[in-house]
Amino acid sequence: MPLQNYVTPHPYPGKLIIVEGIDGSGKSTQLDLLRKFLESEGHPVHFTEWNSSALVKDTTKKGKKKKSLTPTTFSILHCCDFAERLAYSIIPPLKGGMLVLADRYMYTAFARDVARGVSRKWVRNMYSYAPKPDIAFYFQITPEVSVQRILSGRPQLKYYEAGLDVMETDDPVESFSRFQGRIVGEYDEMVDEFGLTVIDGTRPIFTQQQEMRAIVDEKVGEYLEKSAPPRRAAASRRSSRKKAAPAKKTTRRKTSKTAG
C-alpha cells in the first residue's frame, strides 16, 4: 500500500529518534539525558513532544475538563496535534538535516487509543503518512511498576490518564492499572510489528542511558560523524597538541574570577 510511509525509511537527510512507553516508564528522563548529551556534542537537535501544538491544545484541555471526549474524538484530536507538529516541527528539521527527538510518537496513539476501544486499522491509517523513525525506543515496564512510580509522585490520577472514561470502574487506581495493562499489551505487540528497540525501564537510569547512547551510535553513528564536524575536528586537533594550552586557560579563568 502506497500510503504506508510509516514502515519504510524516510528520504530526509536528518534523523528521527523517538521514545515510547507507558506513564512512569522513564522515557522522558532518558530522552532528556540523550538530548543534553547530543547538544553538548554540538549536534543540531530539535525536540518535540506529544500533545503540544498550539492548534488543538486548548480544545483537548477543554474536552478533558468537561469529560466530553469520546474515544474517537480523543484519538483524532491527538492526530490533529501530531499533523500540525509533523508539518512544522518534524518534517522541516528532518529536511534541514537536523536530529529530531520526539517524546512519544504515533505508537502512543496505536497503544492508547486502541486500549480505549478504537480500531487498530483505523488509527494506523490516520498516522500512515508519518515518517518512520530511525530509532524507536520502547521503555518497557510492567503496569505494576508504572502504578507505583506514578502514585508516589502524583497526588491524584487524571480522568483520561487513568482511563476512567472507558474502564467501567470508579476507582482511579484500579482503573489506571487495568488501563496501563491494556496499553502495555498493545506496545508489546508492536515491538515486532514496527521493530521497536526495547529498553528495560526497570534498570538504573545511568545503565539505561549508556545502552541508549550505544544504540544511537550504532544506528546513526555515520550521521553523527557528519553532523558536527567542525567542533569535533577542532576538539581532536586541540587534544593532539600540547596539553599546556587548556591548562593555561583554566588558570586565566580562575584568576579573573578571583579578581572579580
Next chain:
Amino acid sequence: MAKRPPRWLGQGLSYAEIDDLPGRMIVLEGTDGVGRSAQIEMLSAWIESQGFGVVSTGWTRSRLMGPTIERAKSGHTLDARTFSLLYAADFADRLELQILPALRAGFVVVADRYVYTAFARDAVRGADPRWVRELFGFALEPDLVIYLDVDIDVLMPRILNGKGCTYWESGMDLKLADNIYDSCVAYQTQILEEFGKMSKEYGFDVVNASGPRENTQRAIRRRVQKVLDEIAAARGA
C-alpha cells in the same frame, strides 16, 4: 416500505451500537453558496409541521471543534491533512453526542453537509482518497443524501451575492490563479466535478438547484416525503 438496517459508511465505531435507530438521517450536500442553508430552514420547518421532531446539525458546528476550526481558518498555514483531521474531530463529536442520540430517540436529523464535503475538498487537493475515506469510515450511512446540483455560471453570482469569494472557498491555498475570482471559478469547478463523481458512486439523490428556491424546495420535499412515510408506517406497525 421497510427501513433498511442502519449501516456504517466504512468500518464504523467499534464500540457503538446502531441496531436500534428509529430516527432517520437526511443529508443536504452541495458546494459553497449553492443555497443549502435556506433550503434546510424551509425543509426543517416543513418536516416539523408534519409532526416529526427535527434535530439539525451542520459541518463544523460542534461545540468542541467549532471555535478551533474558525481559528484555524483565520490563519492560512494549515495543510489539507490537518484540516481533514479537524473536520473529522468535529464530525465525530457531533455524531456521537448529537446525531446518534437523536436517531436513537426517533428524531429526523437534518445535516447541512456530510463527509462527502471532506472527500470532495481532499480530492481537489490531491490527497490519497483512501486515507480520508478510511478516516471518516466511522460515519453512519445517511438514509437520504440530497445533492444540490448547479452549474458554475449559476453558482458564481450566488457566491458573490452571499459571502463573496473567501480565501478557503476559492481554494486560494491551491494557487490555481493569481486572483481570487479566477481561483474561485477554477476551484469550485473542480469541487462540482468531484461531487458529480460521488453522486454516482454513493447514489445521491440529485436535485437541480439552478432554478428558483421554491422549485428546489419542492423537489427536495418530494424525496423527503418518502422517508417520512416510512417512519409513519413503522409507527403504525
